[in-house]
Amino acid sequence: xxxxxxxxxxxxxxxxxxxxxxxxxxxxxxxxxxxxxxxxxxxxxxxxxxxxxxxxxxxxxxxxxxxxxxxxxxxxxxxxxxxxxxxxxxxxxxxxxxxxxxxxxxxxxxxxxxxxxxxxxxxxxxxxxxxxxxxxxxxxxxxxxxxxxxxxxxxxxxxxxxxxxxxxxxxxxxxxxxxxxxxxxxxxxxxxxxxxxxxxxxxxxxxxxxxxxxxxxxxxxxxxxxxxxxxxxxxxxxxxxxxxxxxxxxxxxxxxxxxxxxxxxxxxxxxxxxxxxxxxxxxxxxxxxxxxxxxxxxxxxxxxxxxxxxxxxxxxxxxxxxxxxxxxxxxxxxxxxxxxxxxxxxxxxxxxxxxxxxxxxxxxxxxxxxxxxxxxxxxxxxxxxxxxxxxxxxxxxxxxxxxxxxxxxxxxxxxxxxxxxxxxxxxxxxxxxxxxxxxxxxxx
Numbered sequence: 001x002x003x004x005x006x007x008x009x010x011x012x013x014x015x016x017x018x019x020x021x022x023x024x025x026x027x028x029x030x031x032x033x034x035x036x037x038x039x040x041x042x043x044x045x046x047x048x049x050x051x052x053x054x055x056x057x058x059x060x061x062x063x064x065x066x067x068x069x070x071x072x073x074x075x076x077x078x079x080x081x082x083x084x085x086x087x088x089x090x091x092x093x094x095x096x097x098x099x100x101x102x103x104x105x106x107x108x109x110x111x112x113x114x115x116x117x118x119x120x121x122x123x124x125x126x127x128x129x130x131x132x133x134x135x136x137x138x139x140x141x142x143x144x145x146x147x148x149x150x151x152x153x154x155x156x157x158x159x160x161x162x163x164x165x166x167x168x169x170x171x172x173x174x175x176x177x178x179x180x181x182x183x184x185x186x187x188x189x190x191x192x193x194x195x196x197x198x199x200x201x202x203x204x205x206x207x208x209x210x211x212x213x214x215x216x217x218x219x220x221x222x223x224x225x226x227x228x229x230x231x232x233x234x235x236x237x238x239x240x241x242x243x244x245x246x247x248x249x250x251x252x253x254x255x256x257x258x259x260x261x262x263x264x265x266x267x268x269x270x271x272x273x274x275x276x277x278x279x280x281x282x283x284x285x286x287x288x289x290x291x292x293x294x295x296x297x298x299x300x301x302x303x304x305x306x307x308x309x310x311x312x313x314x315x316x317x318x319x320x321x322x323x324x325x326x327x328x329x330x331x332x333x334x335x336x337x338x339x340x341x342x343x344x345x346x347x348x349x350x351x352x353x354x355x356x357x358x359x360x361x362x363x364x365x366x367x368x369x370x371x372x373x374x375x376x377x378x379x380x381x382x383x384x385x386x387x388x389x390x391x392x393x394x395x396x397x398x399x400x401x402x403x404x405x406x407x408x409x410x411x412x413x414x415x416x417x418x419x420x421x422x423x424x425x426x427x428x429x430x431x432x433x434x435x436x437x438x439x440x441x442x443x444x
Contacts, residue, residue, distance in 0.1 A: 031066070032059050033079065033095035038086055040283055041252040047215075054078065069107055072099045076120055083127070085217055087254070087284030090323035093124050100124070115146045122154040129326035131161040131356060149179035156187050163358025165194060165389060182211040186222055193229065194360070196390040202229045220250040227259050232393060234424040236263055254283040261292065266426040270300050287316040287330070294338055310338045328352040332365050342373045360386045364396055367403060376406040394424035398431045405438065413438075 083092035135158035152175035185208035212219030227242035261276030297306035370379035401416035
């Protein structure tokens with residue numbers, strides 16, 4: 001063979017080899033969900049720089065070896081955390097699920113990595129409000145002998161959301177016996193709160209906060225929940241302190257800003273409340289901030305801005321729904337509270353009730369809708385189910401009192417109104433105003 005031709009042939013072969021390798025790498029690259037750039041204040045922290053570097057390393061490992069399931073598992077966990085920090089749920093949860101499905105379909109069930117992936121997938125399903133699927137996954141894991149504290153935690157959350165509070169207590173007892181930490185203490189707190197023990201819930205949540213490391217998002221979230229418990233008792237100074245501590249330990253934490261907004265709202269300082277919610281909404285696209293803003297804009301007379309903001313909330317929830325997030329309960333509450341479209345609210349609430357008829361929050365929503373529709377006997381049916389755990393919640397107590405009043409149970413209604421405002425004297429929503437009218441009209 002001519003030397004020049006031979007050299008040219010080798011060059012062509014080499015070129016195809018390089019091109020093939022390039023196509024292979026780029027094919028893998030497409031299979032690795034990219035990291036979204038953060039925007040605003042949360043893009044300026046050292047935590048983001050470290051996170052970005054760690055995620056880029058994992059992505060490279062997966063591109064070089066698509067069978068590196070440990071790296072895929074860690075990347076899925078990182079994306080789940082990014083969803084929490086950035087609020088970009090519609091992107092990160094499906095991306096995490098894709099990675100986890102790859103791990104689960106290629107990993108032996110006896111492998112510890114498989115157990116981790118089961119827990120992670122169930123966690124994503126819970127975040128997407130696919131509670132029945134998460135429960136099924138957790139129960140299957142138990143049958144396979146994969147019982148650990150994390151699996152019990154998954155089952156606790158699923159049972160709570162499905163309204164199976166008895167089993168939720170059982171698995172939480174098992175969870176905390178295996179691993180008393182932030183996750184188990186916070187679940188104990190939530191179950192105590194559901195069953196009316198606010199003081200016990202606060203004590204357990206304090207233990208959860210103490211078990212966490214300052215500066216971590218999980219610790220900040222736990223502190224936010226401690227603040228909310230104080231707020232439920234009308235203890236605004238301690239609630240405000242916890243929100244400020246969360247913000248100090250985790251700068252730009254949107255939920256801490258939102259919490260401070262709710263404190264200002266309790267005090268009827270609506271200008272300050274709006275400023276906090278607007279600041280929080282600029283950090284992450286969390287629909288609840290916009291929902292609160294829509295309500296406050298209406299309160300201060302900004303009707304057009306309220307309507308525009310409410311419609312933006314619908315768009316945000318629709319985007320979540322397109323990504324597999326079940327948002328019927330959120331939409332039901334939105335339509336009843338912001339749009340006052342009770343038929344539309346009922347449509348969404350009934351969808352949710354069909355999936356989890358025993359959940360107390362779903363029953364409370366239906367009771368509120370029927371109360372607004374002036375169908376008081378039907379409202380009474382749902383409020384009885386919503387109240388069956390004896391939850392010491394001022395909003396629930398006030399709604400129950402109003403329904404009792406409309407169904408002729410005046411003595412019981414009067415007692416509940418007194419109990420509700422003694423628990424939390426800072427109520428200032430529509431239901432609270434109705435209850436106060438009963439007081440002013442000397443029904444008590």
